[in-house]
Amino acid sequence: MVTPKIIKAGEAPADAVLACYRIADVASPRVPSVQARCDGCDARIWVALSSPNVRRKICLQCAIEEAKAAGDDPTLLATEIQMADAKKHAH
Numbered sequence: 001m002v003t004p005k006i007i008k009a010g011e012a013p014a015d016a017v018l019a020c021y022r023i024a025d026v027a028s029p030r031v032p033s034v035q036a037r038c039d040g041c042d043a044r045i046w047v048a049l050s051s052p053n054v055r056r057k058i059c060l061q062c063a064i065e066e067a068k069a070a071g072d073d074p075t076l077l078a079t080e081i082q083m084a085d086a087k088k089h090a091h
Helices: 061-069 073-088
Strands: 017-019 034-036 044-048 056-059
Touching: 017 044, 017 061, 044 056, 056 061
Parallel strands: 017 056
Antiparallel strands: 034 044
16 A cells, blocks of 8 residues: 655655656746656656655656555545645745
8 A cells, every 4th residue: 555655855765756746737846846757657847856865756647646556545645745735835
């Protein structure tokens, strides 16, 4: 089961996956970011400079598809990401 978890930089376990917004969906990031490629579909994604250093970086769409394939509820993943995003930008 894939359980989304919000982690801080430096706390990422070896098997962590970072889900990022696609550049096509978010033209300008709200936080300092760099462009990268999704390891799942090769789409261009935004990776926040403050993100934990993880081996796999994927777009949100690939993260949702992976959650579905694992038998998880993708709405849980999407809700967790939206809540973290809102909390991060509330300041």
